[in-house]
Every structure is written in structure tokens, then in C-alpha cells.
Amino acid sequence: MLFNDGSFLLFLAFSILVVRLTPVSWRWVALLLLSLLFYASFRAPALLGMVALEAGVAWAIAHGMKRTEQPAARWLLCLGGALGLVGVLVLVRLMVRSTGATAWGPAKSWLVSTIGVSYFTLQAISYVVDVYLERAEAEPNPFRVLTYLVLYPKLLQGPIERASGMLRQLEAPGTPGYEALRSAAVLFGWGLFKKVVLGDRLGRVVDLVFGDPSLFGGLTAAAAAYAFAFQLYFDFSGYTDMARGTARFLGLELSENFRAPYLANGIIDFWRRWHITFSRWLLDYIFAPLQVSWRRLGLVGTALALFITFSLSGLWHGFAWTFFIWGLLHGTYLAGEVLLRGLRRGRPSGGLASRLLGVALTFHLVTFAWIFFRAPSVQVALSLLKAFLRPNSGGAVLAGVLGRQWMEVTAAICLAYALVAALRSRQLFQRLFDVGAFRWVAYTVLFVAIMLLRQDSAAYLYAQF
Numbered sequence: 001m002l003f004n005d006g007s008f009l010l011f012l013a014f015s016i017l018v019v020r021l022t023p024v025s026w027r028w029v030a031l032l033l034l035s036l037l038f039y040a041s042f043r044a045p046a047l048l049g050m051v052a053l054e055a056g057v058a059w060a061i062a063h064g065m066k067r068t069e070q071p072a073a074r075w076l077l078c079l080g081g082a083l084g085l086v087g088v089l090v091l092v093r094l095m096v097r098s099t100g101a102t103a104w105g106p107a108k109s110w111l112v113s114t115i116g117v118s119y120f121t122l123q124a125i126s127y128v129v130d131v132y133l134e135r136a137e138a139e140p141n142p143f144r145v146l147t148y149l150v151l152y153p154k155l156l157q158g159p160i161e162r163a164s165g166m167l168r169q170l171e172a173p174g175t176p177g178y179e180a181l182r183s184a185a186v187l188f189g190w191g192l193f194k195k196v197v198l199g200d201r202l203g204r205v206v207d208l209v210f211g212d213p214s215l216f217g218g219l220t221a222a223a224a225a226y227a228f229a230f231q232l233y234f235d236f237s238g239y240t241d242m243a244r245g246t247a248r249f250l251g252l253e254l255s256e257n258f259r260a261p262y263l264a265n266g267i268i269d270f271w272r273r274w275h276i277t278f279s280r281w282l283l284d285y286i287f288a289p290l291q292v293s294w295r296r297l298g299l300v301g302t303a304l305a306l307f308i309t310f311s312l313s314g315l316w317h318g319f320a321w322t323f324f325i326w327g328l329l330h331g332t333y334l335a336g337e338v339l340l341r342g343l344r345r346g347r348p349s350g351g352l353a354s355r356l357l358g359v360a361l362t363f364h365l366v367t368f369a370w371i372f373f374r375a376p377s378v379q380v381a382l383s384l385l386k387a388f389l390r391p392n393s394g395g396a397v398l399a400g401v402l403g404r405q406w407m408e409v410t411a412a413i414c415l416a417y418a419l420v421a422a423l424r425s426r427q428l429f430q431r432l433f434d435v436g437a438f439r440w441v442a443y444t445v446l447f448v449a450i451m452l453l454r455q456d457s458a459a460y461l462y463a464q465f
Helices: 006-021 024-040 045-067 071-098 109-113 117-132 142-150 163-171 178-211 218-249 267-271 276-293 299-317 321-344 352-374 378-388 395-402 404-424 427-433 436-453
Strands: none
Touching (some): 006 024, 024 045, 024 163, 045 071, 045 117, 045 142, 071 117, 117 163, 142 163, 178 218, 178 378, 178 404, 218 352, 218 378, 267 352, 321 352, 352 378, 395 404, 404 436, 427 436
């Protein structure tokens, strides 16, 4: 049961009703039961056992650290707990690799059997470490820790929430009023549009070209790389919007995870805007300790810490050379940018033209790395890169499979989205949106667009991680 399934809307309505009818102090119990029911819909009982085991381990380690005042014992407990949780994630990754399944193939049983593991594991690790660092209190109730890990709006693809904030919310989930419910519905609807109309449409082009790059060349091959950059953004940010909307319906607030990432001026800025909760996790729990250890190296130590941190982030996505190369590229980008900034320190930052050039360069560096991220193998990635250098070809293949009219409609939808996205931040648009009649016309247009232009339901790209 994914967010873009019709059955999920019935489950969401049921959830809202159950939470509303439950006394505030017991709503976390209702949320736990609903989350377990949601997870059970994937028919992967081993995963329910795994998340329960991780919650139990995290709870026990946190209480062990709370009961002892000896620094060495607390350190050993924290280290052992974190390594044990990392070991679970590594074991799952090795099991996936042993099946021979590729990350970008059609949905297989392994996708269902690993769904959500990375996200609840990272949150369990952050809980243990935060209790050790006294950023969070040890939660006395193990079932509340389980609720924090398995909470269904964020289960499949995050956001990766910190225990301190989420456990505090679970103590007394709010009762959303009209404005909160309206904003939740807008978030959910906008995210659904991005996923099923934009992301899934672009995905059809991406699958064709990455499936056999030898059939394409020139601009057609390059267009597929750009299409994947936006497919992944629409798919992932669309999910996050739907997750935040779902949580808001239930009286909870989840973290923002995307902030116009393709307008970033530099790779550092990109990671402040893309998968924000994941990049913060990396910076807090991997980069920061490394940087402290190498502080005597100054700027070089910072660059080296970033290189290692983001190189490892590729392996979080899976034990494949494609993901490792993607992480290696981002680690190199970040280390290079830090060193370059050090050399340019004290110089003027430049004007609008310099910023626009920086945005364009950043987007193309990110898109280049996405090629390895999306390709099922290094050979396919290199084949697509070689296709860029051939004369333009393959447009007729795309038109023949997808239909010329379909391609024209897709281009028009993307342009319309770009226009609306640009206007949303304008003051005039905000004033118009405050007018009830305009607002309801916009809602109607969005609903009709989803119903008429949606593609066949597809799994979320990041759910596999």
C-alpha cells in the first residue's frame, strides 16, 4: 500500500477518524497500531520483527547509558549499539546483493522485503547517539520508541526525524483545525501531482533510454539524463509532500526535506536543499566526528572528512559500483568546493551572472552524477555517456513507443509546472490564493489534472533504499 494507491486514501481516512476519536494521551498507541497495520500491508513479517528488534536494542542501550555514570561504559554501550544497528543494515544490503537483483529493475519481492529498513535504522542509530551525547532523553517506554521508528507517514522514505523532536510530539499529538487540514490536503495533493503526473511521466522516457542506450544518441540521450534528474526530484519530493501532509492530518509535523535543490549555487548548497534530513544525519554522525579528529589539518581535514562522508553515502543506497561512484563524485565535488572556497576567501563573491553560472554548473555536475546513480551497471552508464557524443538519434523510437502527442503533452505539463512553481513564491500569487474563489479553482484544476493526466501507478524510487 503506497501513498499513490487508491487504497491508501481509504486507510488515511480511517487513520484520521481513529486518531480523532482517541484521547490525546493515548494517540501514540493508535498511531503505533495504525503504523504496524500499514507495514503489515506489505506482507513482510520479518521486517516487523526487525524493526521491533531494533527498537528494543535502541531502548535497552539508551537505558543502559542512563543507568551508568562511567564514561567508558557509556561509550562502549553507544559504540556497540550503533555498530550492531549498522550491522543489521549491512546484512540487509548483502542479502539484497546476493539475490542478483538490480536497484532499477522491475519491482521484485526483495523491494518489498527491505522497504523502510534504511530509514528506521538510521533513526535508531541517531537515537542511541543522541542519548549518549545528551541531546535526547532516554524514553522510558519501549513501545513509544517503536512508534517513533515505525510511524507510517515517514516509514517508506523519511524524512529522517530526530528522536527528541518526534518523541515530544508523540506525547500529545495535536488536533488539527480547518487551516491545518486545508494545508495538509494541499501538501498531499501537490505531492501526488508531482509523483503520478510529472515523475511517472518522465520515468517512461528514462526507462526506455537507460534500458538500451545504444538506440539513442546526442540530445535525445542527454535529455534522458535531465529527465531522470527531474523524475527523481518529482518522485522523492512528491512523496515527502504527501508524507508531511499525512502527518499533519494526524496532528504531527515532519521536517522539510527539499528546498528547490536545482537552484543551488554549489554542491554544498545543493546538499542543504536535497534530502535535507539525510544530509544533516551524515554531517552530524559521520562528518562532525571526522572533522574534529582532523581539526589540526585545517581546511584539508574538512575537505577529507566531507570526501569520506559522502563517498560512504553512496554505499547507504546499496552495495553496487554505480552507487559508490555516485558517492565518490559527490565527495570529490564537496572536497573540491571547500578547498576552492579557501583559496578564494576574502575575494568578492560576484554578481548575478556569477550566481547563474554557479547554478548551471551545479545542476550539470549533479545530473552527471545521477547518470551513475540511475544506471543498472557501470557499463550502461558509460554507454549512455558515449551516446552523448554520437549524432542525435532515437527521437523516432521514443515517439513510436510513447506517441508524439504524449510527448507534447508531457512537455506542456512540465512548462506549466515550472510557471506555477515560479509564481508560487510571488506576493501577487499569495494574495490571489488568499481569495477563496481563486483558491478553490486552483484546487479543482489540480484535482482534474491528477485524474486526467496521471500515469500508471509506479513504486517510489527511493523506497528501495
